[in-house]
Amino acid sequence: xxxxxxxxxxxxxxxxxxxxxxLTLSSAATLAGQSVSSGSTGADLALNITSxxxxxxxPSPKGGGSVYNFTSINIAMGSTLKLSGAVYPGPxxxxxxxxxxxxxxxxxxxxxGSVPTVSAQRIPTIxxxxxxxxxxxxxxxxxxxxGFGPSGGSGSAGTGCGNSYALxxxxxxxxxxxxxxxxxxxxxxxxxxxxxxxxLLIASSVSISVxxxxxxxxxxxxxxxxxxxxxxxxxxxxxxxxxxxxxxAGGSPGFSYCRGNNPGAGGIVRLExxxxxxxxxxxxxxxxxxxxxxxxLFVPAAAAEPSIVVTSISVPGVTLPVAVPLKPxxxxxxxxxxxxxxxxLTVNITAKNIPLGTIPTVYFSTLNEPxxxxxxxxxxxxxxxxxxxxxxxxxxxxxxxxx
Amino acid sequence: xxxxQWISCGKTIRESNRFLPPFAPWLALLCATHLWAAPAVSTxxxxxxxxxxxxxxxxxxxxQVTTASGDPALLTGxxxxxxxxxxxxxxxxxxxxxxxxxxxxxSYSFTDTEPGPGQYGLQxxxxxxxxxxxxxxxxxxxxxxxxxxxxxxxxxxxxxxLDSVSPAAGPQTHSIGGLxxxxxxSVSPASGPLTYSISGLxxxxxxSVSPAAGPQTHSISGLxxxxxxSVSPAAGPQTYSIGGLxxxxxxSVSPAVAGHQxxxxxGLxxxxxxxxxxxxxxxxxxxxxGLxxxxxxxSASxxxxxxxxxxxxxxxxxxxxxxLKEALARGARTINGKPVCMDSDGDGLCDSDELIxxxxxxxxxxxxxxxxxxxxxxxxxxxxxxxSIPDLRPPGYFATPAVSVINTIxxxxxxxxxxxxxxxxxxx
Numbered sequence: 020x021x022x023x024x025x026x027x028x029x030x031x032x033x034x035x036x037x038x039x040x041x042l043t044l045s046s047a048a049t050l051a052g053q054s055v056s057s058g059s060t061g062a063d064l065a066l067n068i069t070s071x072x073x074x075x076x077x078p079s080p081k082g083g084g085s086v087y088n089f090t091s092i093n094i095a096m097g098s099t100l101k102l103s104g105a106v107y108p109g110p111x112x113x114x115x116x117x118x119x120x121x122x123x124x125x126x127x128x129x130x131x132g133s134v135p136t137v138s139a140q141r142i143p144t145i146x147x148x149x150x151x152x153x154x155x156x157x158x159x160x161x162x163x164x165x166g167f168g169p170s171g172g173s174g175s176a177g178t179g180c181g182n183s184y185a186l187x188x189x190x191x192x193x194x195x196x197x198x199x200x201x202x203x204x205x206x207x208x209x210x211x212x213x214x215x216x217x218x219l220l221i222a223s224s225v226s227i228s229v230x231x232x233x234x235x236x237x238x239x240x241x242x243x244x245x246x247x248x249x250x251x252x253x254x255x256x257x258x259x260x261x262x263x264x265x266x267x268a269g270g271s272p273g274f275s276y277c278r279g280n281n282p283g284a285g286g287i288v289r290l291e292x293x294x295x296x297x298x299x300x301x302x303x304x305x306x307x308x309x310x311x312x313x314x315x316l317f318v319p320a321a322a323a324e325p326s327i328v329v330t331s332i333s334v335p336g337v338t339l340p341v342a343v344p345l346k347p348x349x350x351x352x353x354x355x356x357x358x359x360x361x362x363x364l365t366v367n368i369t370a371k372n373i374p375l376g377t378i379p380t381v382y383f384s385t386l387n388e389p390x391x392x393x394x395x396x397x398x399x400x401x402x403x404x405x406x407x408x409x410x411x412x413x414x415x416x417x418x419x420x421x422x
Numbered sequence: 423x424x425x426x427q428w429i430s431c432g433k434t435i436r437e438s439n440r441f442l443p444p445f446a447p448w449l450a451l452l453c454a455t456h457l458w459a460a461p462a463v464s465t466x467x468x469x470x471x472x473x474x475x476x477x478x479x480x481x482x483x484x485x486q487v488t489t490a491s492g493d494p495a496l497l498t499g500x501x502x503x504x505x506x507x508x509x510x511x512x513x514x515x516x517x518x519x520x521x522x523x524x525x526x527x528x529s530y531s532f533t534d535t536e537p538g539p540g541q542y543g544l545q546x547x548x549x550x551x552x553x554x555x556x557x558x559x560x561x562x563x564x565x566x567x568x569x570x571x572x573x574x575x576x577x578x579x580x581x582x583x584l585d586s587v588s589p590a591a592g593p594q595t596h597s598i599g600g601l602x603x604x605x606x607x608s609v610s611p612a613s614g615p616l617t618y619s620i621s622g623l624x625x626x627x628x629x630s631v632s633p634a635a636g637p638q639t640h641s642i643s644g645l646x647x648x649x650x651x652s653v654s655p656a657a658g659p660q661t662y663s664i665g666g667l668x669x670x671x672x673x674s675v676s677p678a679v680a681g682h683q684x685x686x687x688x689g690l691x692x693x694x695x696x697x698x699x700x701x702x703x704x705x706x707x708x709x710x711x712g713l714x715x716x717x718x719x720x721s722a723s724x725x726x727x728x729x730x731x732x733x734x735x736x737x738x739x740x741x742x743x744x745x746l747k748e749a750l751a752r753g754a755r756t757i758n759g760k761p762v763c764m765d766s767d768g769d770g771l772c773d774s775d776e777l778i779x780x781x782x783x784x785x786x787x788x789x790x791x792x793x794x795x796x797x798x799x800x801x802x803x804x805x806x807x808x809x810s811i812p813d814l815r816p817p818g819y820f821a822t823p824a825v826s827v828i829n830t831i832x833x834x835x836x837x838x839x840x841x842x843x844x845x846x847x848x849x850x
Binding site (some may be wrong): 104108143152155164167193194195197198290306307308309310311313314315317319327328329332343346347348349350354355356357358359360361366368379380381382383 | 753754756758759760768770786787792793794796797800801814822823824825826827828829830831842843844845846
């Protein structure tokens with residue numbers, strides 16, 4: 020076939036070659052008329068992942084936040100870039116001035132659940148970047164946690180099969196993927212719930228080729244827990260091509276304990292291109308939308324990205340509050356914070372870019388106790404602040420609950 | 423000599439048989455062949471008394487025949503109106519005949535439906551049975567003028583029709599701004615509502631007086647509306663009514679100029695760019711406040727993306743929350759990545775729903791604020807107000823990762839040291 024093609028080209032008369040050239044120029048002119056600007060400044064230079072195996076971290080964006088301004092992106096075959104929620108708490112924005120080539124894998128899938136053998140193994144499952152944690156499992160008398168996220172699966176264990184069962188995570192985004200939001204986690208049960216798939220936007224001013232894999236699948240549930248929801252993958256370029264896999268499927272559930280045998284909700288894959296020749300191979304997951312590129316990518320300004328963080332816990336009689344790690348694990352094998360107090364505690368949180376009047380809530384869960392939450396305190400709370408500030412909230416936790 | 427023969431024959435053939443037997447056959451032959459000299463009791467007068475010059479078709483004339491007592495009876499079918507000339511220059515022909523009466527004064531009316539506008543010579547003849555005598559009137563000339571141009575109005579556009587033949591032999595084809603329609607004018611002036619058709623839309627017009635003396639009632643697709651046709655081009659907005667909803671229309675030039683025209687229905691302003699005519703083959707459906715109406719009006723721009731300069735609608739229709747929820751669900755449904763409904767601008771709303779909501783189905787961002795219409799409705803902002811933009815934060819929810827805590831304080835007794843976990847979130 021190749022020989023035949025070469026022979027044919029060799030026989031082309033000059034006029035045919037001129038015609039081909041004109042057609043090529045015409046096609047290029049048409050494509051140029053349907054341009055897409057990724058808005059990338061190129062400040063983060065080229066993202067070139069060629070090392071075999073899994074790369075779990077790349078340098079932070081020069082402009083802060085989670086918006087990367089690359090010149091080009093290349094994920095080589097055999098290489099995997101894993102964007103985990105344990106490293107990247109929010110959705111990821113990859114903007115590129117040039118071509119984007121994904122021959123390897125970009126992985127934003129949520130972690131699957133597991134069944135703990137000791138109480139300390141009750142650890143929330145980790146989502147893809149921009150997704151939400153799956154609820155931790157119960158163990159013996161130690162309670163579980165619901166799935167995290169706007170549509171986190173809920174339910175509680177230990178009450179039989181009445182109205183209680185583990186729900187899977189839901190997907191709360193829309194078909195525009197604006198705002199960019201990942202999947203929510205599934206409810207923990209006898210096993211931990213699956214974590215939600217992450218959220219990723221890749222925009223190129225030239226083209227995007229996916230012959231490898233981009234995945235933002237929800238994690239599977241373990242035992243009778245709920246699966247995590249699929250996440251969000253949005254690709255925007257003048258042309259999108261390739262025959263790889265782009266998936267945002269919901270995580271499979273654990274076995275059916277009562278009625279909770281539902282998989283996590285499917286996420287959304289949105290392809291925006293004037294020339295979309297991408298043909299998926301293998302199993303695809305989530306809902307797929309195709310459209311022409313929007314004029315506005317809705318990339319958040321780094322300074323405007325909202326956030327809320329538990330920064331420390333103040334203990335009466337102790338001068339300095341006990342700091343919370345920047346990236347807490349939520350696991351009990353090595354607790355994030357160790358205390359030694361029988362007095363009421365103060366949980367300090369920091370929030371920024373949160374609208375005025377918003378009421379934050381602090382939740383606390385412990386062994387064999389229902390989840391407790393702080394009561395709203397509206398009057399003294401004034402959001403947002405010009406600069407990030409701390410706000411202390413008194414939790415209803417009692418020493419006996421943590422004794 | 424002529425007078426003698428006239429009198430001689432007039433004194434009857436009875437006398438000639440007694441005094442001139444040898445000459446009787448010759449005299450009888452002479453009297454029979456010399457009709458104008460035959461003796462009569464009196465001289466009948468035949469006159470086309472009612473031929474009117476300058477009349478419109480059909481030509482009507484009246485022949486007056488006057489005979490004295492004792493005159494021979496008129497021959498049955500003997501009174502005729504003869505057209506001496508014709509537009510084609512053919513010979514005169516008998517165009518009518520009446521049953522004769524007995525002696526006296528008789529009036530016979532004729533109607534000539536054949537000739538069109540032109541000038542004709544008419545003459546009456548009368549034949550008497552007893553004397554085989556035929557009397558002609560002098561020729562009269564009648565001039566038939568073409569009908570006066572009649573004025574009609576369609577949607578306040580005044581146009582003139584020159585009706586040459588009445589009643590029309592068949593539908594006549596006219597054109598307004600390139601829109602072809604047919605009129606079958608049977609009687610003029612119209613005695614009742616006539617039904618016309620423009621590009622398949624039937625409407626009726628009661629054409630009585632032009633310009634119309636008052637509002638006329640028309641019907642398009644069953645929706646009655648009234649038009650007071652006064653002056654064309656219209657000097658100012660005119661008020662119409664469709665289904666009880668009044669709206670005003672400023673009709674300036676036909677076909678409509680390239681610019682948008684502004685209309686109002688119950689205070690709702692909307693624009694129509696009537697650019698290309700004839701109209702597309704299928705009526706376009708619009709809706710305001712749930713009232714659906716169809717317009718089969720050529721506007722090529724409606725078949726493709728609207729120009730960016732198209733003015734947005736300046737009102738916000740209160741949207742039924744149930745309808746909005748259903749519309750958003752319809753707009754989000756896809757099969758293999760393609761919307762299941764017609765979504766021309768890809769804004770996540772079906773075209774038919776956008777027409778109800780009031781957004782532009784061919785413009786993803788009707789109000790030009792940078793946010794697609796479907797996105798605005800999903801996130802609670804107004805797609806028709808550029809100052810209303812959606813809240814793009816994740817759906818009202820931010821949460822921290824869980825922070826595990828262990829309290830290591832010594833507790834006397836068998837109680838276990840318990841673990842716990844904090845997390846904070848902001849929810850709507």
